[in-house]
Amino acid sequence: MESFERDKRYNEYLKSKIPKTKPWPTLFNAFVVGGIICLLGEVIKDLLMLIPNMESSVASVWESVILIVIASILTGFGIYDKIGAFAGAGSIVPITGFSNSITSPALEFKREGMIFGLCANMFKIAGPVIVCGVIASIVAGLIFLIF
Amino acid sequence: MFDVLMYLKVFLIGGFICMLGQVLVITTQMTSARILVTFLIMGVFLEVVGAFEPLKQFAGSGVTVPIMGFGYSLAKGAIEGGKTNGLLGVLTGGLTETAGGIAVAVTMAFLMALLFSSKTKK
Numbered sequence: 669m670e671s672f673e674r675d676k677r678y679n680e681y682l683k684s685k686i687p688k689t690k691p692w693p694t695l696f697n698a699f700v701v702g703g704i705i706c707l708l709g710e711v712i713k714d715l716l717m718l719i720p721n722m723e724s725s726v727a728s729v730w731e732s733v734i735l736i737v738i739a740s741i742l743t744g745f746g747i748y749d750k751i752g753a754f755a756g757a758g759s760i761v762p763i764t765g766f767s768n769s770i771t772s773p774a775l776e777f778k779r780e781g782m783i784f785g786l787c788a789n790m791f792k793i794a795g796p797v798i799v800c801g802v803i804a805s806i807v808a809g810l811i812f813l814i815f
Numbered sequence: 816m817f818d819v820l821m822y823l824k825v826f827l828i829g830g831f832i833c834m835l836g837q838v839l840v841i842t843t844q845m846t847s848a849r850i851l852v853t854f855l856i857m858g859v860f861l862e863v864v865g866a867f868e869p870l871k872q873f874a875g876s877g878v879t880v881p882i883m884g885f886g887y888s889l890a891k892g893a894i895e896g897g898k899t900n901g902l903l904g905v906l907t908g909g910l911t912e913t914a915g916g917i918a919v920a921v922t923m924a925f926l927m928a929l930l931f932s933s934k935t936k937k
Contacts, residue, residue, distance in 0.1 A: 691841045695834050702833020702881070703826040710825040710876035728879065732916045735880065740923035744931040757836030760847045761854055761881045762829070763916070769847060770920045774928035786928050790921065793848045797882070798917070800852045801889045802909055804859040809893030809905030811863060 694756050701755035705762040709735055732763050739764035743771040769793035821875060828870075828877030836881075851882050858886025862894070888912045 709731050716727040742748040748768050752759040759765055770790055777789035791798065836854065839845050845853070858881075861867040867887045870878045878884060889909040896908020910917075 686844075694841065695837050698837035699830040699834040702836075703830025703877075705833075706829025706877045706880040707822055707826045709880040710822060713876060729915050731876065731880075732884075733919045736916055736920050737923055740920065740927050744927035746931075755833075757840050757850060758830075758833040760850050761833045761836040763880055763882060763885060765847065766851060766882055766885065766916075767920050767923065769851065771924040771927050772933075774924040775931055775933040778928045778932060786925070790924055793851070794920070796848050797851045797855055797885075801855050801859070801886055801913075804856055804886065805889035805893040805909030806905055808859055808863045808890040809897040809908060812894045813897040813902065813905055 697754055698756045698758035701751065701758035702761060703758075705735070705758070705764055709762075735763050736767040739767035740771045743768045744775065748772075766794060766797065769797075824874045825877040828874035829880060832878065832881045832883070854882045855886040855889075858883030859890040860886075862887045862890040885913060885916065888916075 712734050713727050713731040716722055716730050717724070739748055742751070748759065748764070749772070752768070759768070770793075773789045773792040774786055777785040777792075779785060780789070832854075836850050839850055839853065858867065861870065861883065867878070867883075871887075879887065889912060892908035892910070892912025893905050894908070896904025896906075896911070898904070900907070
């Protein structure tokens with residue numbers, strides 16, 4: 669009972685310490701930055717489609733690859749984190765956020781060594797994404813295989 | 816080729832999806848891994864119920880650039896693999912479809928870690 673009281677007080681303390689951000693500006697920022705990233709992807713795809721004999725599906729893959737490369741380089745220079753501080757989910761939800769979530773721990777854990785630092789921690793955030801994605805895709809495939 | 820109306824749709828839909836992510840951040844204090852997983856599963860689900868293809872026709876990169884597009888690719892690969900190669904196709908299809916993205920993300924992360932050190936936390 670006493671620990672329950674203490675937990676309650678602690679939670680209230682935590683609540684008072686969490687920085688309060690006004691929701692509306694962050695929603696707007698996420699909207700604009702997320703929209704711009706998607707727009708950039710579409711422009712890249714349209715430019716790729718100018719290459720003769722380019723198929724739409726191949727261009728889509730290149731589009732993701734190019735966005736991932738750009739985001740990774742921006743993360744390396746420390747620019748993507750600044751965009752993230754401004755845009756919130758606008759920088760997380762696009763595929764560039766996935767790229768950032770791999771490059772960022774790689775940079776951070778580099779000091780703990782090549783194998784157990786860099787390589788082991790690279791998928792710290794993106795790992796769950798790959799695991800859940802693979803399992804969900806297999807379930808999806810099985811549904812269509814059976815029915 | 817360069818369709819202005821399409822660009823507008825891409826911007827609005829893509830922005831809207833990211834804004835939904837921000838709503839999750841504000842209301843649930845979710846971390847980025849959870850947001851990524853939530854949207855990824857959403858993409859897989861939309862593909863399974865057959866809603867993603869029309870969305871893609873309508874908004875192009877607006878739905879494929881957000882991480883749900885990654886889920887869509889995974890699901891599409893597994894479903895198509897199942898049609899052509901049966902059970903083995905289900906197992907290999909998803910990652911085959913997304914292998915390019917994962918491989919380049921890993922390679923770039925490794926390269927960047929060799930070239931730079933973390934700037935945010937010193």
